[in-house]
Amino acid sequence: MKFTLFLATLVAGLFLNPCHASDDNPKFQLPSFKKVVFDNGMTVLLMERHSLPMIDFCWMMKSSGSIQDPPGKEGLASVTADLLRKGTATRTSTQFSEGVDFVGGACDAGTSLDYSAGSAEFMKKDVTLALDLLSDMIQHPAFSEEEVSKIIKQEVDGIADAKTLPRQIIGQYYQGFLYRAHPYARPAGGTEISLTNISRGDIATFYSNHYAPNAMILAVAGDFTSDEMEASLRKFFANWTAKKINPTAIPEPQKLKGRHALIVDKPDSTQTFFEIGNIGLPRTNADWVAVEVVNTLFGGRFTSMINNELRIQSGLTYGAVSRFSEHLAAGSFLITSYTPNASTQRALDMTLDVLKRLHEKGVSEEQLKSAKAYIKGQFGPTQETSGQLANLLCELEFYKLDANYINTYFDKVDATTLEDTKRIIKTYFPLDDLSIVLIGQSSVIEPAAQKLAVDIKKKSITDPGY
Amino acid sequence: MNLSIMRWSIAVIAAISLTSSGHAQAQLDVHTCQLTNGMKILLLEDHSIPNVALYFFHRVGSRNEHTGITGLSHFFEHMMFNGAKKYGPKEFDRVMENAGGSNNAYTSEDVTVYQDWFPSSALSLIFDMEADRTSSLAFDPQMVESERGVVANERRLSVENNNEDSLHEQLVASAFTAHPYHWPVIGWMVDIENWKRQDLIDYFKIYYAPNNCEMVMVGDFETTKAIELAKQYLEPIPAQPAPRPVTTTEPEQNGERRVTIHRAAQLPSLQVAYHIPASTDPDTIPLEVLEYILLRGESSRLYQRLVDKEQVAISVSGGQSPHIDPFLFEFYIQPGAGVPVEQAEKLLYEELDRIQTELVSTNELQKAKNTALADFYRSMKTISGKANALGTYDVILGDYHRLFNAPDLINRVTPEQLQQVAKKYFISRHRTVGILVPDTGTETH
Numbered sequence: 001m002k003f004t005l006f007l008a009t010l011v012a013g014l015f016l017n018p019c020h021a022s023d024d025n026p027k028f029q030l031p032s033f034k035k036v037v038f039d040n041g042m043t044v045l046l047m048e049r050h051s052l053p054m055i056d057f058c059w060m061m062k063s064s065g066s067i068q069d070p071p072g073k074e075g076l077a078s079v080t081a082d083l084l085r086k087g088t089a090t091r092t093s094t095q096f097s098e099g100v101d102f103v104g105g106a107c108d109a110g111t112s113l114d115y116s117a118g119s120a121e122f123m124k125k126d127v128t129l130a131l132d133l134l135s136d137m138i139q140h141p142a143f144s145e146e147e148v149s150k151i152i153k154q155e156v157d158g159i160a161d162a163k164t165l166p167r168q169i170i171g172q173y174y175q176g177f178l179y180r181a182h183p184y185a186r187p188a189g190g191t192e193i194s195l196t197n198i199s200r201g202d203i204a205t206f207y208s209n210h211y212a213p214n215a216m217i218l219a220v221a222g223d224f225t226s227d228e229m230e231a232s233l234r235k236f237f238a239n240w241t242a243k244k245i246n247p248t249a250i251p252e253p254q255k256l257k258g259r260h261a262l263i264v265d266k267p268d269s270t271q272t273f274f275e276i277g278n279i280g281l282p283r284t285n286a287d288w289v290a291v292e293v294v295n296t297l298f299g300g301r302f303t304s305m306i307n308n309e310l311r312i313q314s315g316l317t318y319g320a321v322s323r324f325s326e327h328l329a330a331g332s333f334l335i336t337s338y339t340p341n342a343s344t345q346r347a348l349d350m351t352l353d354v355l356k357r358l359h360e361k362g363v364s365e366e367q368l369k370s371a372k373a374y375i376k377g378q379f380g381p382t383q384e385t386s387g388q389l390a391n392l393l394c395e396l397e398f399y400k401l402d403a404n405y406i407n408t409y410f411d412k413v414d415a416t417t418l419e420d421t422k423r424i425i426k427t428y429f430p431l432d433d434l435s436i437v438l439i440g441q442s443s444v445i446e447p448a449a450q451k452l453a454v455d456i457k458k459k460s461i462t463d464p465g466y
Numbered sequence: 467m468n469l470s471i472m473r474w475s476i477a478v479i480a481a482i483s484l485t486s487s488g489h490a491q492a493q494l495d496v497h498t499c500q501l502t503n504g505m506k507i508l509l510l511e512d513h514s515i516p517n518v519a520l521y522f523f524h525r526v527g528s529r530n531e532h533t534g535i536t537g538l539s540h541f542f543e544h545m546m547f548n549g550a551k552k553y554g555p556k557e558f559d560r561v562m563e564n565a566g567g568s569n570n571a572y573t574s575e576d577v578t579v580y581q582d583w584f585p586s587s588a589l590s591l592i593f594d595m596e597a598d599r600t601s602s603l604a605f606d607p608q609m610v611e612s613e614r615g616v617v618a619n620e621r622r623l624s625v626e627n628n629n630e631d632s633l634h635e636q637l638v639a640s641a642f643t644a645h646p647y648h649w650p651v652i653g654w655m656v657d658i659e660n661w662k663r664q665d666l667i668d669y670f671k672i673y674y675a676p677n678n679c680e681m682v683m684v685g686d687f688e689t690t691k692a693i694e695l696a697k698q699y700l701e702p703i704p705a706q707p708a709p710r711p712v713t714t715t716e717p718e719q720n721g722e723r724r725v726t727i728h729r730a731a732q733l734p735s736l737q738v739a740y741h742i743p744a745s746t747d748p749d750t751i752p753l754e755v756l757e758y759i760l761l762r763g764e765s766s767r768l769y770q771r772l773v774d775k776e777q778v779a780i781s782v783s784g785g786q787s788p789h790i791d792p793f794l795f796e797f798y799i800q801p802g803a804g805v806p807v808e809q810a811e812k813l814l815y816e817e818l819d820r821i822q823t824e825l826v827s828t829n830e831l832q833k834a835k836n837t838a839l840a841d842f843y844r845s846m847k848t849i850s851g852k853a854n855a856l857g858t859y860d861v862i863l864g865d866y867h868r869l870f871n872a873p874d875l876i877n878r879v880t881p882e883q884l885q886q887v888a889k890k891y892f893i894s895r896h897r898t899v900g901i902l903v904p905d906t907g908t909e910t911h
Contacts, residue, residue, distance in 0.1 A: 161732070164730075377588070380515035
C-alpha cells in the first residue's frame with residue numbers, strides 16, 4: 001500500500017519554541033534533541049517531551065523506496081513494508097497485532113518513492129514492549145507464504161476499490177503520465193498485474209538487500225529520558241549487523257515539452273477530475289521555501305488564485321489546489337480540481353488562464369506579505385505533537401537538512417522578495433509545457449482536451465495499472 | 467521557559483496522571499462562563515504553541531430541519547463565509563488568511579461547528595469577524611444562488627459520485643422513517659434546489675442565536691483577556707426565543723430492513739446498522755467497549771475473522787458516534803473480489819451472535835480498557851483536538867466533564883454487562899442492511 005509519511009508537514013518543516021505570544025512574530029526553534037549513530041550505522045534521534053505520557057517513534061529505511069522495485073514487480077517495496085508486522089521469527093501476525101493492540105498502541109509501515117517508513121505510538125509505561133515489537137518487525141520479519149498471499153490479494157482488491165473514487169487515484173495516473181520512463185512513474189503500491197508477479201522469494205530478497213541498520217533512521221519523541229532511551233535502543237538494535245547497501249542513483253527527471261493529455265474513461269462519472277502540471281524541484285533545492293511562498297498564493301490556501309477563480313468566484317468546484325511534491329529527485333508540480341461534466345471546458349480554461357496570469361502579472365507586495373503571514377501563522381499546529389516532531393526529525397535527517405535549516409525557516413520566508421517571486425514563477429511554474437490528466441466521461445472530456453493538447457492518449461479506468 | 471507554561475505543563479502532568487489502579491484522573495483547567503445573552507463559553511489556556519483553536523458549536527443540524535428545507539443547516543456552513551455587515555462578500559477568508567489564520571466548518575445531524583485556527587496575535591480580529599457574521603450575516607440573493615450551485619456540486623461529489631456515501635444515505639434513510647435523522651445532512655437535491663431566501667433568514671434567526679451557541683477556545687491566550695473580548699464582541703448580540711425542541715422520536719423498528727442500490731463498481735459493498743440509544747445513555751459505554759473488541763485494530767474480532775482468517779473482506783470498520791438522539795451502531799464491510807456479499811454478511815452475524823452467547827475474555831476486555839485510556843490521551847495531543855473533544859462532549863453529551871470520566875466508566879465495564887448490551891442491541895429486528903450491487907452488465911452473483 002502506498003504510504004505518505006506526513007509529507008505535507010515538511011512543507012513548513014519547522015517547530016516552535018513554547019513561548020508566550022508577547023510579540024507578533026515569536027522566534028521559533030526546534031526543541032533540543034540528541035543524535036547518536038550506533039556502530040552499525042543506525043542513526044538515532046531523541047527528543048524528550050513530557051506533556052503527555054506517550055512515546056512516538058518514526059523510522060525510515062533509506063534506499064527502500066518504490067524506485068527500487070524491479071520492473072514488472074512494482075509494489076514490491078510496499079508489500080515488504082506491509083508485511084513487517086505480519087509475523088516475525090517469534091510472533092505470528094495475530095500475536096504481533098495482539099501485542100500492539102493489548103496496550104492500546106499503534107504501529108504501521110508503508111512505502112513512498114524514495115524510502116520505506118513506519119511509525120508507532122505507545123504509552124510511556126509500555127516502552128519496553130514497544131521497542132521489542134518495533135525491533136522484532138524491523139529485524140526479524142518472517143514473510144510467511146500465507147501472509148504474502150493474503151497481502152497481495154488485499155492490495156489487488158484494494159486497487160479495484162480505489163478506482164471507484166477518482167480523487168483517490170488520479171495522482172497515480174498523473175505521476176505515471178508525467179514521469180514516463182523515469183522510475184518515479186511507477187506506482188509505489190503496484191498495479192493489479194505487477195502485484196501478482198511478486199513471490200515470497202522476491203520479498204525476502206528485497207528485505208535482505210534493502211533493510212539494514214546503516215540504512216535506518218529512527219526518531220523518538222515523547223515522555224522518556226534520552227540516556228535511558230539510548231541505552232534501551234542499543235539493547236534492541238545495536239547487535240543488528242550492518243550490510244552493504246548499494247545506493248541507487250536517481251536520474252534527474254526531465255520536464256515535459258509541449259502539452260500532452262491523458263483521458264481515463266469512467267463512463268458513470270458525473271464529474272471530471274483533473275491534474276495539470278509538470279516536473280517541480282527536489283526537496284533540497286535552495287529555492288524550496290520561496291517556491292512554497294509563491295505556491296501558497298497560487299494554490300496553497302483557500303483564498304489562493306486558483307481556488308478563488310474556480311470555487312469562490314465561479315462555484316465550478318468544491319476545491320482547487322496546487323502543490324509541489326517532496327522527493328529526493330525533482331518532485332512534481334500539479335494543479336488539481338474537479339468539476340461537473342457540463343463545466344469541464346470552462347474549468348480547464350479557467351485553470352490555464354490563472355496560470356497564464358501568474359506568469360504575466362506575478363504577485364503583488366501585498367499578496368507576498370499575506371503569504372508570509374499565512375505560512376507563519378499556520379505553522380504551529382504542524383509541529384505540535386510528538387508524532388509530528390519525530391516525523392520531522394526523520395525527514396530532516398533524510399534530506400540532510402539540520403536544525404539550523406528549521407530555525408531559520410521563518411527568516412527564509414520573510415526574506416523572499418518580489419524579485420525572487422518573479423524568478424520562481426518563471427523557473428518552477430509551467431505554462432506552455434503541461435501534463436494533463438483527466439478522469440471522467442470520455443465523451444465529455446475529449447472535446448475539451450482537444451482544445452488543450454494535440455497529443456491525447458486514452459484509456460479506461462478498468463484497464464489494469466494507471 | 468516562561469513560568470506560566472511550566473506551571474501549566476506540571477498541572478497537566480499532575481492532572482493527567484495514572485493512579486496506582488491505572489485510572490486517568492484528568493481535570494484540565496477549563497474555565498466556564500456564560501454571557502448575558504445565553505452563550506456558554508469554555509476556555510482552556512495552552513501555551514505550547516503560539517496558536518489558538520476557536521470553535522463555535524451551534525446547536526443546529528439536520529435533525530432540526532423538516533421536509534422542504536433539508537440540508538439548510540449545511541447550507542449555512544457555506545453562507546457563513548459569504549459576507550456579513552462589516553466583512554463583506556468574500557472578505558471573511560481573505561482577511562483571516564491575511565492575518566495568518568485558516569478556518570473550516572462541519573455540519574452534522576446535531577450541530578454546526580465553525581473552526582478557526584490562528585496565531586495568537588490575531589485574537590481580537592477573529593472575535594470581531596466571528597461576531598460580525600454571527601450577528602449580521604448577509605443573505606444577498608446572488609450569493610445565495612451561487613452558493614446553492616456549490617452545495618449542489620458538493621452533493622454530486624459526495625453522494626452521487628461516491629458509492630459508499632450513496633449507500634450510506636439509503637441505509638440511514640431506511641433505518642429512520644419518522645425521526646429527522648431520516649434525511650441526509652447535505653439534504654435532498656430537490657430541497658437544495660428549492661430553498662427560498664426567506665427560509666434561510668427565518669432559520670438563521672432562531673438557530674444561530676447566541677443562546678443556541680457554545681464557544682470553545684483552546685490555546686495561547688489569557689483567560690481574562692478572552693472573557694473581555696467575548697463580552698465586547700459577542701455579548702451585544704441579542705438572544706432569541708429558544709428553538710423548538712425536536713420531539714419526533716423514531717418508533718421501534720420491528721423487523722429487518724434491506725436496501726439495495728446499483729452503481730458502477732468493481733466490488734460490492736455492505737453496510738449494516740443497528741439502533742442504539744442516544745450518547746447520554748449509560749449503555750453507550752459498554753457499546754464503546756464492544757466497538758473496541760469488534761472493530762479496533764488487526765486483533766479485533768471482525769478483522770481477524772473477516773479480513774485475516776476467512777479473507778472475505780479487505781476492510782471492516784464502523785462503530786458509534788456522538789448523537790443527541792438515538793442513532794446507529796454501524797458496520798462497513800468491503801468484500802474482496804469474488805466474494806458474495808451474503809458470505810460477508812453471514813460471518814458478521816456469526817460474530818455478533820458469538821459475542822452474545824459467549825462472555826468476552828478477560829484479555830479482550832482489558833485490551834479495550836487499555837486502548838480507551840490511550841485514546842483519551844490521544845484526544846489531548848493538540849489544541850484543536852482538545853477544543854473538539856470539549857465542545858462535542860459539552861454540547862452533544864451535555865457535560866464536558868464526561869470526557870474525563872469516560873476512561874473510568876469504561877474501566878468498570880464487566881463481561882456480563884457486555885453480553886447484556888450485545889443481546890439488547892444486536893438483534894435482527896433492529897437491523898438495517900445496505901448492499902451495493904456492482905452495475906457491470908455481467909452477472910456477478
